[in-house]
Amino acid sequence: MELKKFNNKVVRIIDIDNQKFEGICLYEDKDIFDEEYDALSVKSGIRWTKLFEYEIKEVKIIL
Numbered sequence: 001m002e003l004k005k006f007n008n009k010v011v012r013i014i015d016i017d018n019q020k021f022e023g024i025c026l027y028e029d030k031d032i033f034d035e036e037y038d039a040l041s042v043k044s045g046i047r048w049t050k051l052f053e054y055e056i057k058e059v060k061i062i063l
Contacts, residue, residue, distance in 0.1 A: 001050035
């Protein structure tokens with residue numbers, strides 16, 4: 001899945017456990033952040049949630 005296209009967009013993400021996350025999204029490149037997988041961080045209210053590529057079932061831009 002090409003996660004970079006969701007950077008700085010308002011999205012709805014459904015993870016592999018069918019949990020929903022909505023909010024502004026930031027792309028986190030695995031090479032820059034020294035991780036094994038790319039990730040998206042979603043801000044919902046005052047909380048940030050980081051979801052790695054393998055945890056994401058579906059992503060949709062809502063705005």
